[in-house]
Amino acid sequence: MAVLVLAEHDLGALSPATARVVAAAQALGGPVDVLVTGQNAEAVADQAARLHGVRRVRTADGTAPTAETLVPLLEGLAGEYSHIVAVSAAMGRDAIPRLAARLDLMPVTDIVEILAPDRFRRPIYAGNAIETVRSEQPRQLLTLRASAFPAPRPEPPAEAPVEPVGAPDAAPVAELIATFRTEGARPDLATARIVVGGGVALGSAGAFRLVEQLADLLGAAVGATRAAVDAGYAPNDWQVGQTGKVIAPDLYIAIGISGALQHLAGIQGAKTIVAINTDAEAPLMKIADYRLVGDLFTVVPELIRALGG
Amino acid sequence: MDKILVAVKRVVDHNVRIRVKPDGSGVETDNVRLSMNPFDKHAVEAAVQLAEAGAAREIVAVSIGPRGATDVILTALAMGAHRGLLVEAEEKLETLAVAKLLAAVAAEEKPELILLGKQAVDDDAGHVGQMLAGLLDWPQASFASAIKPAGDRLEVMREVDFGRAEYRLPLPAVVTADLRLNVPRNAALPMVMKARQKPLTIRPAAEFGIDLAPRLRIEIVAAPPARAGGRAVADIAELATIIAEAQAAAEIG
Numbered sequence A: 001m002a003v004l005v006l007a008e009h010d011l012g013a014l015s016p017a018t019a020r021v022v023a024a025a026q027a028l029g030g031p032v033d034v035l036v037t038g039q040n041a042e043a044v045a046d047q048a049a050r051l052h053g054v055r056r057v058r059t060a061d062g063t064a065p066t067a068e069t070l071v072p073l074l075e076g077l078a079g080e081y082s083h084i085v086a087v088s089a090a091m092g093r094d095a096i097p098r099l100a101a102r103l104d105l106m107p108v109t110d111i112v113e114i115l116a117p118d119r120f121r122r123p124i125y126a127g128n129a130i131e132t133v134r135s136e137q138p139r140q141l142l143t144l145r146a147s148a149f150p151a152p153r154p155e156p157p158a159e160a161p162v163e164p165v166g167a168p169d170a171a172p173v174a175e176l177i178a179t180f181r182t183e184g185a186r187p188d189l190a191t192a193r194i195v196v197g198g199g200v201a202l203g204s205a206g207a208f209r210l211v212e213q214l215a216d217l218l219g220a221a222v223g224a225t226r227a228a229v230d231a232g233y234a235p236n237d238w239q240v241g242q243t244g245k246v247i248a249p250d251l252y253i254a255i256g257i258s259g260a261l262q263h264l265a266g267i268q269g270a271k272t273i274v275a276i277n278t279d280a281e282a283p284l285m286k287i288a289d290y291r292l293v294g295d296l297f298t299v300v301p302e303l304i305r306a307l308g309g
Numbered sequence B: 001m002d003k004i005l006v007a008v009k010r011v012v013d014h015n016v017r018i019r020v021k022p023d024g025s026g027v028e029t030d031n032v033r034l035s036m037n038p039f040d041k042h043a044v045e046a047a048v049q050l051a052e053a054g055a056a057r058e059i060v061a062v063s064i065g066p067r068g069a070t071d072v073i074l075t076a077l078a079m080g081a082h083r084g085l086l087v088e089a090e091e092k093l094e095t096l097a098v099a100k101l102l103a104a105v106a107a108e109e110k111p112e113l114i115l116l117g118k119q120a121v122d123d124d125a126g127h128v129g130q131m132l133a134g135l136l137d138w139p140q141a142s143f144a145s146a147i148k149p150a151g152d153r154l155e156v157m158r159e160v161d162f163g164r165a166e167y168r169l170p171l172p173a174v175v176t177a178d179l180r181l182n183v184p185r186n187a188a189l190p191m192v193m194k195a196r197q198k199p200l201t202i203r204p205a206a207e208f209g210i211d212l213a214p215r216l217r218i219e220i221v222a223a224p225p226a227r228a229g230g231r232a233v234a235d236i237a238e239l240a241t242i243i244a245e246a247q248a249a250a251e252i253g
């Protein structure tokens, strides 16, 4: 049977995470369809149709961005699929468990490795243990951590057919009344190849600009600790860790970050970690590939200059 | 609102550095500190604040787990919940079974609002609130960072991938708490003493007549690969060279 991947998109652009999940979903054994819902679904569908390994793209344009409208739509389509797969991010985390309960199934979420169409690995305890799960259920409902799967190789675009699906009339539910968007043209944090992260040691939103300057110089995304977000130095969608975004960049530069286990949970997949901290004993300094003991307020400006900024 | 139900789970304390059992059967939970799941503290705090503001009359704290999980119900009662319910289950339950038990409790208690944490930090599932909303066919707002009553509705700020999004929900509804929802109070000693006087019911899970059998098989639990430590860098010039090289490598792929 076939696999349905739920596309994630924002401002008319398919997320890079969706492309990775579509590529990873090829390991699930069936032909892969992609479902695009919400505003701009038609435009996004064309982007999904160009991905490799897509049998067809199905669209439900204009559906409201809530689990209460998405889930009845998925319930109607579920019979056609052996696997329904979402990116492990806000939309998938919101909808997949609700769908699972409606279908009386146990979902397997935050998957970091597909061993077989019914066997998966997922982290527990903030990534301090990894469980191997087997599901003998008739249908698998999954979320995949995009950071754990490679980006698809660039290839000439494919051309899958796009077909609309009828969305069921959903009962009156939650209405979206306002959005507060973090502006910026930086790479997507969850899939960025370079991330510069800042901790509460920055001390103010103004000083956090240092982290952003270094990031912009390197073409990097910006991350932050929960403490930095709670203090108002960085927006919530920059939080990296157990309860924020999980990243696996080639290079992570951590500035004034202690390395609490909840933060480490989000960076375990980073290839190279550089840490800058006044405290040589900070947990992050112990696991960093390269560590520099020093005051970030002297080190970072000099580093920016040395890198030609 | 007449009643708010808050679901609280007892988990390995978030400060404990856990150990995987050598036989791969799970994580060592004997003789480790257990406490209320951090997110659930924010859920309880939100309920108590709504009651203090006159927006809710009664808060019922419910936990599903072994007898010892009454500890976290007592914590909720000390924070200001009025009544506790332990659905006693010795075995570890999957999130779907937990959601079904909570749905059964909700059918009896008929709350207008159910508050949960967004995820339990042991299994890091993040399922139960959304499952419960699905079983009850109620609207849901997951990952809430602000809750405000608005007439017969609730306005909830949710933390999402691009920032934040505000929703208005009809009641009854399910809301799951994120860490920025509020600052949970530490119950003062007199409140802790008073909590012991509050009603706390214990009912066996079997009483609800729900199939609690697991659907998934955990084949093995293993420790993640350890990161080898690195080395100290002499100065900023060397660090700049390392970063420039790593950047070049990242661009090539």
Ligand SMILES: Cc1cc2nc3c(=O)[nH]c(=O)nc-3n(C[C@H](O)[C@H](O)[C@H](O)COP(=O)(O)OP(=O)(O)OC[C@H]3O[C@@H](n4cnc5c(N)ncnc54)[C@H](O)[C@@H]3O)c2cc1C
Binding pocket: A198, A199, A200, A201, A224, A225, A226, A227, A228, A239, A240, A241, A242, A243, A244, A245, A255, A256, A257, A258, A259, A260, A261, A262, A263, A266, A276, A277, A278, A279, A282, A294, A295, A296, A297, B014, B038, B039, B121
């Ligand atoms: C349930 C739960 C979930 C959580 N989820 C997350 C999560 O997803 N992500 C996350 O990040 N955290 C999370 N946390 C919080 C986590 O436990 C830590 O509190 C947090 O990561 C600490 O952030 P920090 O490193 O910025 O601050 P601190 O731990 O205070 O560290 C600051 C560091 O800066 C260094 N420093 C100070 N001054 C300077 C200077 N001038 N120059 C250089 N270095 C300096 C210090 O030596 C220290 O190491 C969670 C906590 C809980 C309980």
Ligand SMILES: Nc1ncnc2c1ncn2[C@@H]1O[C@H](COP(=O)(O)O)[C@@H](O)[C@H]1O
Binding pocket: B007, B008, B009, B010, B037, B039, B040, B043, B062, B063, B064, B065, B095, B098, B115, B116, B117, B118, B119, B120, B121, B123, B124, B125, B126, B127, B128, B129
């Ligand atoms: N055994 C349990 N008893 C009470 N509440 C629970 C239990 N398990 C999960 N919950 C609630 O559901 C939330 C999400 O848990 P989970 O889906 O397991 O990550 C938790 O923060 C709790 O509020």
